[in-house]
Every structure is written in C-alpha cells, then in structure tokens.
Amino acid sequence: MTTTHSVPEASDPPPGGDLEARSAAMHDDPRFLELRSRLVRFVLPASIGFLAWYVLYVLMSAYARDVMSTKVVGSANVALFFGLLQFVTTFGIAILYSRYANRRFDPLADELREELEAGPGVPGARKGEDA
DSSP, X not given: OOOOOOOOOTTSOOTTSOHHHHHHXXXXXXXXXXXXHHHHHHHHHHHXXXXXXXXXXXXXXXXXXXXXXXXXXXXEXXXXXXXXXXXXXXXXXXXXXXXXXXXXXXXXXXXXXXXXXXOSOOTTOOTTOOO
C-alpha cells in the first residue's frame, strides 16, 4: 500500500495563518511583555549576584592568599571551600530557576504558545473566552 502526500503549493497560505506575522504581533501582547518582565526580574539579579560571588572568589584567590590559605579542617583551606561553594551556588540557582519558571513562566508561556499555534483568533482572548 502506498501513500501519497500532497505538497502545498507555494501560493497556499501556511496552515493557521502567517506564523511569522502572528509571532511579531505577539511581541506587543501585554502577556508576553509580562513574561519577559518576569524573566528579567529573576535572571538579572541572579546573574549579578552569581558573577559578584565568582569575582570575589577570583579576587580573593589572587590578592588575599593569606586568607584563602587559612586551614579550616585538616588540610582543607578557605579556598577549597570557596571553590566548592561555587558549585553549590550554581546548582542552587538552577534549582531556584526551575521552581520559579514552573510557577511564574510556564503557565503564561504555555497559554501564549497555544494561542500562537492555534492560528488567527481573537488577540488577547484567554482560553474559553470569545471576545
């Protein structure tokens, strides 16, 4: 049994309307702007905080060798614990981001994606609403 697939003609409109035009229009949607704002409110402080912590580690390693070489437990010194805390901080931020995204980004992003993929409709209408 052979199946044939029809290839759309170049003049046929894409299914669901012009995705590129709808994507561009989505950038002006207040819900999309809120989503971007939520992202920036998490990513910017987390990035600045982590980079400051990392720069502190590098600067202390370069210029405060006496402090960094202070023994804490056995032969483990402050520098070793600072280095290990870099890993802990990285994983901690990743976990916090995942939880924040699940709670604050994903529901709104899913709604916007469904609307975008559904095709032309009532812009800004939420599920179950007519205009």
